[in-house]
Amino acid sequence: MKRYLLFLVAGSLCLAASASPRHGRVGNTETQAILHAWSWSFNTIADNMKDIADAGYAYVQTSPANTCFVGDNGGKALFSQPGDSIQGKWYYYYQPTDWKIGNYLLGSRDEFKAMCDSARKYNVQVIVDVLPNHTAVDHTAVLPDLDRAVGGHENLFHANGFTPITEWNDRYQCTTGEMGGLPDVNTENPDFQYYYMQYVNDLINLGARGFRYDTAKHIGLPSDPKDAKAVRNNFWPVATGREAAKGLSLLMPDSLFIYGEVLQDKNVKEKEYTEFIDVTASNYGHALRSALEKGDALAEDLVSWHHSASPDSLVTWVESHDTYCNNHESAHLTDEQIRMGWVFLASRQHGTPLFFSRPAGSTRTNYWGNNLVGPRGNDEFKHPEVVAANRFRAAMAGEPERIFTTTKGEVAQVARGNKGAALVNFTDKARNVKMDTLLPDGTYTDEVHNATFVVKGGKLSGKLQPLTSYLLKK
Template structure:
């Protein structure tokens, strides 16, 4: 009897483990919608629509308790009525804040996402706290051993050099006090937060400012004994008897911006990292209306293919506004490139509502959805193409000029992007069955005969054929 119970338990555990690994792979091979500044309730209300658009995961803004600025105003960016970045200023690591909603809201959102097969990725912020130290939770202060043990010794100044790893991993970034992430008491407290998110339904995490948290072989801050944050939070090690739940089944990636001593190759051995240089390369190509096939294949990242790709991120849009000039079509065209690729995990940043090619148009507030570009027929068609082409090799080709890019996936289908302001005749050598094909984005007609697909693509448009 005991043997039968033990056997059943092992089968159950192995089954759960296999299911978790499958869900992780589905997220990695799928598409993520970054629901930037959406509340948990707003995400819940739009899960079905997100699923219908072909996304396989959503990413929330930080769920932690945070500094309440501007009297709790919910403008995305205003001098006195609210700012998006307050949720990146933790006051405690417990679920729920005034911008996104409560822990119960989070649980309901996750339950709805599970119903539609959508993974939930939570943006987590262990690296720093708010600058308003008097707002930090007493629970948190006591748990880490007091305010004097909360921060790195080197956190008495802002980073002086991005080429110096000790500076990068222990000094203040943007004036935000740098948490001693190697303090076992902090690690245990943060572990409770991570595991609570998992218990509530989270399927993975984006680690904000990951490159500012030391790797095991980085210089050790005087306030720390060893750099073991990453071994602990990737599930290789426990702290005070506690471990990350279901570590092997979580999709984890790190924000490792490629400047200075970013060490993306080393981080990439732990988890996928952000391909920030590739995003910059593609934005330049889109601006110049030339998607040179040979010039945009390389991910520009030593961690490749373990990368998360984007055309823009919330930082490139909301900080200095370096990507704010992108038009809606430029974003869709860039998405067609990254989401139709074999490798990388593409993330679609949802901009606020309002005028295109502008930063903070002022039509939507924190908690609301952004614009509808993530639900456009071209984006949805590319998302579904990516799912249908799993396992197929990729090949980049140009049409009559560099304004036409063709991403061919095996012999099963292709995505065609026309950046030009005029229509263009296209022909692609591909072993599709003979017949007529209607592209799934704009209903453009193509004909395949003798393994050559021919058609005429409209100006500034995307065609998805398979």
């Protein structure tokens, strides 16, 4: 969630990129992609697991699975207005009231397990969204088991936990203060850590194999200022299995993919977070969306990852649920534009790309679409061009990238060694191109559109339809 979420309602040019060695973690994410099954219920995810696997996703990310605040009389609208027949808000699952599996929006503990069983059948890994550093805005809704676990309600929060953040670049305020009405939990309290890690390990025992930490930059690093109630800022060592909490350690830490929402801003210790977890490349997503809006791949620097950390430590996206939902920053972009951004992003060598599933029935004038938590999103996650990009990514394992564009940036090409190339038309007009490439001489046919491109003497020629992508392989 962005910091203000609850204030709302509560010739050709050649470009090269380099990367530094990455810290160790599970899997080869240079070949993998994540589907963010945003607001899909556990049953819906399970029912669509074959499609998810067939579309080429190695991971599926759920929305938060924890017990949560029941708002709007338990209605399941994504975002209701006064007078709507179905009430509800998607973000109630971001307001924990206890750390146990299951909530009224997404499903029960048994349904979570069944989803993980389905994922295992299709060789898909489950990532769960977690947010240990907040409770519900109405903190009196916190359930007795959580209060008892920390020795009383007053011990659940930082000393500064009810003081609203006014200076977002002040690390003390950012990591101990109240964010958008959400009281800040004392994540350094060993009693809380023990209780929370029981939840995490329960998820793992049921089949989860990764975690996305919401608002991760609001949880202090060891080098950050301490709250008056904290002895050490050791949440991240505990959450990643480097330390135990009262004797309880994270299960199978070497088999988990853990990343955090560390939105970039001034005085955010982006690189230090990657000593523990992977982090989000929010500035890159902004640059890519800007280029898509302008129909010009040269309008922004799309080679740089706009991040101080190694690109192998980044989770990347064209858009996220926050950019779609909060102020609808990215919601005006058409599905075709998002698709072009995805093909460009997923074809690149580094980062782990995440595809956000927009609501079913959504349009550029009706962002909420069918406006229900639980059902599947629209079909874009399995669009043939998206699937082709996911398969291209897997097929190009280990191949270095090089990015070419036409002179005016209408068309971009992600070359992967001499084995493949992804072509993306950023514009709403057909384009005839003759541009540099690394592909060997020959004739290449795109598998989705059956379009033909010819390479001769290091030049690639062909025609691209408006807002269309093509994946070419040697």
